[in-house]
Every structure is written in C-alpha cells, then in structure tokens.
Amino acid sequence: MNVVDNLKDVQSLPTRDGLGRGLVKLGKENDKVLALCCDLAGSTRLDWFQKEYPDRFIEIGVQEQNMMSMASGLASEGFIPFVSSYAVFSPGRNWDQLRVSVCYSNANVKVIASHAGVTVGPDGATHQALEDIAIARVLPRMTVIVPADAIEAEKATIAMARMKGPAMIRLTREKVPVITTPDTPFEIGKAYTCREGKDVAIIANGPELYHALMAAEELGKEGISCKVVNVHTVKPIDRDAIIAAAKECGAVVTAEEHQKMAGFGSAVAEVLVEEYPVPMKFVGVDDTFSESGKPAELLEKYGLSSPHIVAAVKDVLKRKS
Amino acid sequence: MNKVNNISGVVDLKLMANTLRQDILKALHEAGSGHAAGALGMADIFTALYFNIANIDPGDVSWSGRDRIVLSNGHICPVLYAAMAHAGYFPVKELMTLRKFGGRLHGHPHNEALPGLENSSGPLGQGISIAAGMALAAKMKSQEHTVYCLMGDGEINEGQPWEAFMFSAAKKLDNLIVIIDRNYIQIDGNTEEVMPLDPLDKKFEAFNFHVIEIDGNDMAAVLSALADAKKVTGKPVCIIANTVPGKGVSFMERKHEWHGKVPDAGQLEKALEELDEERAGLEGSA
Numbered sequence: 001m002n003v004v005d006n007l008k009d010v011q012s013l014p015t016r017d018g019l020g021r022g023l024v025k026l027g028k029e030n031d032k033v034l035a036l037c038c039d040l041a042g043s044t045r046l047d048w049f050q051k052e053y054p055d056r057f058i059e060i061g062v063q064e065q066n067m068m069s070m071a072s073g074l075a076s077e078g079f080i081p082f083v084s085s086y087a088v089f090s091p092g093r094n095w096d097q098l099r100v101s102v103c104y105s106n107a108n109v110k111v112i113a114s115h116a117g118v119t120v121g122p123d124g125a126t127h128q129a130l131e132d133i134a135i136a137r138v139l140p141r142m143t144v145i146v147p148a149d150a151i152e153a154e155k156a157t158i159a160m161a162r163m164k165g166p167a168m169i170r171l172t173r174e175k176v177p178v179i180t181t182p183d184t185p186f187e188i189g190k191a192y193t194c195r196e197g198k199d200v201a202i203i204a205n206g207p208e209l210y211h212a213l214m215a216a217e218e219l220g221k222e223g224i225s226c227k228v229v230n231v232h233t234v235k236p237i238d239r240d241a242i243i244a245a246a247k248e249c250g251a252v253v254t255a256e257e258h259q260k261m262a263g264f265g266s267a268v269a270e271v272l273v274e275e276y277p278v279p280m281k282f283v284g285v286d287d288t289f290s291e292s293g294k295p296a297e298l299l300e301k302y303g304l305s306s307p308h309i310v311a312a313v314k315d316v317l318k319r320k321s
Numbered sequence: 322m323n324k325v326n327n328i329s330g331v332v333d334l335k336l337m338a339n340t341l342r343q344d345i346l347k348a349l350h351e352a353g354s355g356h357a358a359g360a361l362g363m364a365d366i367f368t369a370l371y372f373n374i375a376n377i378d379p380g381d382v383s384w385s386g387r388d389r390i391v392l393s394n395g396h397i398c399p400v401l402y403a404a405m406a407h408a409g410y411f412p413v414k415e416l417m418t419l420r421k422f423g424g425r426l427h428g429h430p431h432n433e434a435l436p437g438l439e440n441s442s443g444p445l446g447q448g449i450s451i452a453a454g455m456a457l458a459a460k461m462k463s464q465e466h467t468v469y470c471l472m473g474d475g476e477i478n479e480g481q482p483w484e485a486f487m488f489s490a491a492k493k494l495d496n497l498i499v500i501i502d503r504n505y506i507q508i509d510g511n512t513e514e515v516m517p518l519d520p521l522d523k524k525f526e527a528f529n530f531h532v533i534e535i536d537g538n539d540m541a542a543v544l545s546a547l548a549d550a551k552k553v554t555g556k557p558v559c560i561i562a563n564t565v566p567g568k569g570v571s572f573m574e575r576k577h578e579w580h581g582k583v584p585d586a587g588q589l590e591k592a593l594e595e596l597d598e599e600r601a602g603l604e605g606s607a
Contacts, residue, residue, distance in 0.1 A: 073454020
C-alpha cells in the first residue's frame with residue numbers, strides 16, 4: 001500500500017535526482033525560487049536548474065558559511081533560496097549560520113543536504129554525514145525531511161518551497177530503489193503506512209525504508225507480521241501516526257542511515273516515551289565513524305542493511321509482553 | 322536624502338551623537354551588563370547614517386526602497402537602539418529596557434523583536450553575508466537603494482567575512498558599503514597583539530574593494546566619506562573608520578577593558594558630566 005507491490009523489480013535513482021527535477025519544476029512555477037551552489041552543481045543536480053534558469057542560479061564557490069547567511073539576506077528580500085552542498089558541510093560546517101541567520105531570524109531558506117549517510121561510500125567518513133538530522137532537528141522552527149526515493153524527493157522539494165520557514169531535505173548520492181509512485185501521498189509532517197502488520201511496527205525513512213520493507217517481507221515468511229510506516233518528515237513529526245503504530249503493534253523498530261544518537265529514532269522515542277511507551281529498538285549507526293567502501297559493504301558492516309532490521313525486530317519481539 | 326530625520330548641520334549632528342552617547346551610557350548602566358566602548362566609538366557614524374545619509378522611514382519599516390542598515394557586530398547594539406529611538410522607530414524611554422526580560426531590546430539584536438531591525442546578529446561575521454545577500458537581491462530586482470553593513474575590526478578575525486568580501490567583489494556589489502569600526506581593541510587586548518589586521522586597507526584593496534579611510538569620529542569626514550562611497554561604481558566600498566573606543570568619556574577611551582563593561586553609578590555621573598561639557602561647547606559654537 002502506498003508503495004509498489006514488487007520490491008524486486010524497480011528502477012533505482014539517487015534521491016538527489018528528485019531534488020533536481022523538483023527544482024526545475026519550481027523554477028517554472030515561482031520566479032522567486034533561487035538555487036545557491038557551493039561549487040557542486042553537478043553533484044547536487046543544481047546544474048539542471050542552472051541550465052533552465054541561469055539568472056536564478058547563484059554560484060558562490062566553496063563558501064558554505066557565507067552561502068547560508070547570504071540566503072537569509074535574499075530571503076528577507078522576498079526570494080526563496082535553496083542552499084546546497086553535501087550534508088557534512090551544510091548544515092555541518094555552517095550550523096551557527098543556520099541557527100542564527102536562518103532559524104532565529106525565521107528566514108525562508110531551504111537547505112539541500114546532499115550526499116548524506118554511509119552510502120556516499122568510497123569518499124570515506126569525512127564525507128558521510130551521520131549527524132545532520134540531529135543538528136538540524138534540534139533547531140527551533142526547522143522542518144526536516146528525509147525522502148525515501150527520487151519521486152518522494154521531488155514532491156518534498158516542491159512542498160518545501162510552498163511552505164514558509166526554514167526547511168532541510170536530506171538526500172543520497174547513491175541510487176536507491178524507487179518504491180513510491182506518483183500517486184503516493186506526500187504532505188510535510190504526514191506519515192503513511194507502506195505495509196500493514198500487527199506484531200512489530202518498523203518506522204523508517206530515507207533509503208532505510210526500502211531495507212525495512214525487505215526485512216518485513218523476509219519476516220513475513222517466518223510468520224512475523226510487520227507494519228512499515230514511512231515517517232519522511234522528522235520534524236514536525238507525525239505524533240499521531242507513531243502513537244497509532246505503537247498501539248497497534250505493541251513494539252517499534254526505527255531505521256535510519258544516521259547515528260542512533262539524537263537522530264530520527266530518538267525523535268520517534270521522544271514521542272513514545274511521553275505518550276505510549278512500548279519496547280523499542282533502533283537501527284542506525286552506533287556511535288562510530290564509518291570508512292571507505294562500497295555502499296553495500298558499509299550498510300552491512302555498520303548495521304543498516306535489512307538483515308540488521310530483521311534481527312532488531314526479533315530482538316524487540318522478545319521484550320514484547 | 323533622509324526622508325524623515327534630516328539633520329544637515331555638522332554641529333547639530335554632533336549634538337545628536339552626544340545625545341546618543343548619553344543615552345547609551347544610561348541604558349547600559351540600567352541594564353547592568355553590555356558593551357560600552359564600541360557603542361560609544363560608533364555614535365558619530367550611526368548619527369550620520371540615521372539622521373543624514375540613509376534613506377529611511379521609521380514610520381514605514383517595510384518600505385521596499387529604504388536603505389538597509391545591517392549591524393554585523395551585534396554587541397554594539399546600544400548605539401543602534403539609541404539611534405533608532407531618536408530617529409523615531411520606538412519611544413526613547415524604551416532604551417531603559419535594554420537587555421531586560423520581556424523587552425524588545427535584546428542583548429544582541431533580534432530582527433523579529435523590534436520593527437526596523439534588518440537582521441539578527443551576535444555570532445560575529447554573519448551580518449556581512451546577510452548584507453551581501455540583500456545587496457545581490459537589490460541588483461536582481463533592479464532596485465536603487467544602498468545596503469550599509471557595520472562591522473567591528475575584531476569581527477574580521479572570523480573567516481566568514483572574507484568569504485562575503487570575496488563574493489561581494491565578484492558580484493560587483495557597488496550598492497554595498499561596508500563600514501569597519503577600526504578601534505584597535507577586542508576583548509583580550511589590542512587587535513594587533515591578539516590577531517593583527519594591518520595593513521587592513523591593502524587587504525581590502527586586494528579583495529577588490531574601493532577603500533576609503535577616515536577618522537570615524539570626525540563628523541564632516543564621515544559625511545563626505547559616505548557621500549563619496551555612494552558614487553563608486555563596479556565595486557563594493559569599504560570605509561575603514563578609525564574610531565576611538567569609548568569616545569567622549571576620558572576614562573573609557575582606548576581602554577579594551579571597556580569592551581564588555583558598563584559604568585557604575587559614579588562612573589555614569591562622571592561620564593555624563595564630561596558629555597554635558599562637550600555639549601555646552603558644541604552649543605556655544607553653534
């Protein structure tokens with residue numbers, strides 16, 4: 001439901017492609033939309049926007065701090081600037097600028113945090129953002145979106161421009177299976193169910209949603225029924241959907257391509273601890289840096305692939321009364 | 322021309338600067354904490370901007386044609402608040418709510434707290450990027466107004482301003498006028514001992530700025546530098562304003578210890594006496 005039935009036979013695209021497509025559509029829809037680039041036009045897919053709207057593409061060179069504050073100045077003059085870089089640099093390197101020039105000032109700036117997660121692969125740990133969800137979601141007024149695939153990324157990009165206020169979209173370099181469809185609903189802050197189940201709820205987002213669905217399929221063969229929920233918006237988080245899933249299944253596993261600490265799973269736990277505590281397990285990176293390698297090798301070693309989700313589900317089931 | 326608050330005579334402007342200094346000291350004393358030296362040193366430049374040079378309308382803060390005045394080193398905001406109050410943005414008596422709970426005059430400026438503030442500032446180096454963004458926006462929209470950015474010299478120890486300077490020159494933002502408060506002090510001492518900046522003019526020239534260096538406490542020089550700056554085309558302008566930190570109060574002048582300090586009751590009384598004396602002299606000369 002809400003996603004394709006057959007997970008095996010799908011096309012794969014980087015979520016940054018969805019961003020690129022969404023920005024081009026926005027360029028046509030709204031002449032206030034600007035694309036700000038830190039010397040990474042090809043990597044971030046901003047070159048697609050640049051080609052169509054060269055006058056609204058602003059090359060800044062390698063200046064992430066200047067870019068973030070400058071976007072605030074552009075926003076105060078009525079523009080809708082999308083600032084872009086790798087997530088390790090933005091919001092990594094320019095977090096103070098995001099905090100004060102953008103969030104504290106309530107500037108209508110959109111942050112494209114590309115190349116997040118271990119799936120950046122061979123570039124190594126310096127370039128694999130595993131902390132960006134934590135540092136972005138802690139800021140008042142921030143909206144944080146982690147789309148599951150390229151189609152969802154395109155919808156999220158367009159939705160970000162239509163909302164007012166600071167927002168971040170977290171994207172992947174690596175291709176991820178396209179499992180949503182143009183008809184899949186997307187609304188900022190509104191989670192949706194991808195698979196019904198009653199034993200454990202797997203709450204995931206980003207590329208981990210695919211791994212969660214694969215795990216659920218595997219567990220189904222063993223007679224364990226998993227509900228899978230896509231909480232693409234980390235903030236504002238869909239409290240009702242999370243509480244409903246916990247009530248329905250009585251146990252929750254979260255999955256994210258990010259540090260477990262202070263990330264998406266923690267955001268889910270913050271809701272459940274207050275509203276409806278159930279046994280919980282986090283799938284994520286366990287307080288360590290990653291390394292160079294192929295995406296699949298890193299997902300396996302750092303505990304993010306579907307077998308790790310299978311193990312987490314079995315583990316949490318033991319604690320379910 | 323200033324739409325509302327035009328004071329044209331140099332002596333009258335000096336009198337307004339004197340008024341700002343008195344109010345800065347009273348507000349800081351009442352607040353019990355804050356930054357005195359930089360605020361006092363910049364009173365002449367803020368007076369020139371808010372009462373003569375800048376095209377502003379305190380009654381219409383969102384007027385799209387207004388000049389933007391961006392304070393980048395937010396800690397000297399008592400001078401900004403004093404200038405804004407006397408220009409008519411808010412009642413002068415509200416200056417005594419500086420840094421107080423529930424007030425609008427936060428310890429470092431918050432754009433949403435007070436109508437007429439263009440930006441939030443505090444963490445050094447961000448305002449200049451915001452100003453560059455505003456100047457670029459004006460170019461993109463073919464608007465004619467000027468963006469003034471006021472910065473501290475210690476502030477440009479940071480890396481971000483140099484990113485913004487590089488960017489502003491690359492985009493030929495000749496509608497951007499940066500004013501550096503060159504007072505040679507920062508918290509830990511003399512700027513040239515803490516982190517040397519000289520030769521500062523050459524640094525800005527190398528960054529493709531048009532550079533004007535003046536005595537930032539000489540009202541006539543300030544007015545003429547700002548007028549000249551507006552005539553420059555093809556380049557952003559940097560006015561290096563050599564100021565005396567703590568200007569107008571003998572025991573505060575050139576003392577880095579007064580960067581982040583406020584006067585006690587006795588010091589306030591003495592400071593106001595000195596400023597009253599200066600005032601009497603100015604009134605005598607008028």
